[in-house]
Amino acid sequence: MLEITPQVEHLIDLALAEDQVFNDATTAALLKPSYTALGVLRPRAPGVVAGVAVAMAVFRRIDSTVDIHPLIEDGHSLEPE
Numbered sequence: 278m279l280e281i282t283p284q285v286e287h288l289i290d291l292a293l294a295e296d297q298v299f300n301d302a303t304t305a306a307l308l309k310p311s312y313t314a315l316g317v318l319r320p321r322a323p324g325v326v327a328g329v330a331v332a333m334a335v336f337r338r339i340d341s342t343v344d345i346h347p348l349i350e351d352g353h354s355l356e357p358e
Contacts, residue, residue, distance in 0.1 A: 279330035279351075289335055298339060320355040327351050 293299070329347050336343050349355075 281330060281334045285331060286334070286338075289331075289338055293335070293338060320357050322357060324355045326353045326355060 326349055329349075329351050333345050333347070336345055
């Protein structure tokens with residue numbers, strides 16, 4: 278798997294700060310911190326997977342306890358279901 282460099286970590290920090298991920302009033306008002314969720318990313322158009330390691334780093338930056346199980350790796354073709 279791709280190593281996430283300090284420069285990429287810094288870009289992740291900047292993107293999350295810009296999106297105010299840790300300061301969202303709607304989320305704070307509607308969801309308890311103890312809530313858990315399951316997410317699935319599905320393609321809407323044909324394509325090729327890219328950036329799995331970076332996506333995992335972003336999710337882990339938001340919640341270091343997140344449990345991530347990629348089903349495919351970078352370079353695999355995708356088709357909408």
